[in-house]
Amino acid sequence: MNEKDKLIYDAKAKVLKALAHPTRLWMAEQLSDGERCVCEFADAVDADFSTISKHLAVLKQAGIVEDDKRGKQVYYRLKVPCVLKFMSCVEAVIESQVKTQAVLIE
Amino acid sequence: MNEKDKLIYDAKAKVLKALAHPTRLWMAEQLSDGERCVCEFADAVDADFSTISKHLAVLKQAGIVEDDKRGKQVYYRLKVPCVLKFMSCVEAVIESQVKTQAVLIE
DNA sequence: TGAATATATGGCAAAATAACCAAATGTAAT
């Protein structure tokens, strides 16, 4: 792994890291259905408002979402919708894990 | 987000988290080309042997890779190859980011 | 059996992340 590779993999890992939190992942998936304002997330997620705001900032920083303010509210939407196509594969990993562990129990 | 959702998103995030490290991501991508023994990674990555071993353990724990020992060496391979299909999308995010930032500079 | 090689594990310190609270900012309504 050379210097250039290092930069590339840092960048890729950063994107994955942004999605690698249950709340952020859930929010990203919600956005696949259309934009949402912060308050809508606040209603659904059991966490401080500031916590949610910070999670959204992480997604934004990673380039996964973009936002715009309309009136008093800030709306977030997916900037690169393909991020969610990956989820079917993540689910495949989980299923495979479940099967592996089921075998162990037998 | 109800209790069940919480469990589901925890599980999904765990898989993403496992990939969300430059070294682990690089190793996973290497494996898309076929199995590798730990020593091959050790040659290519500038890190302690034990560090590499731990990274591989994280990938294994997440169900992304599986290993088997043959002689003195342990070989790792992808268990669910689709994890890498996602990378084209991660790259799309990065490109989009680069463009966004390029605009800011102008 | 004993030495050498390949890998894993335990322990620890440093760095990064997460969540909360309180306070700041920006916008709209009175």
Added chain:
DNA sequence: ATTACATTTGGTTATTTTGCCATATATTCA
């Protein structure tokens, strides 16, 4: 202008992650 509302930011603490070192384990070879 003042107040209320929506969101962000700063500060702090607890938790998690990372990476190194030293040590343990397993396997092969002499």
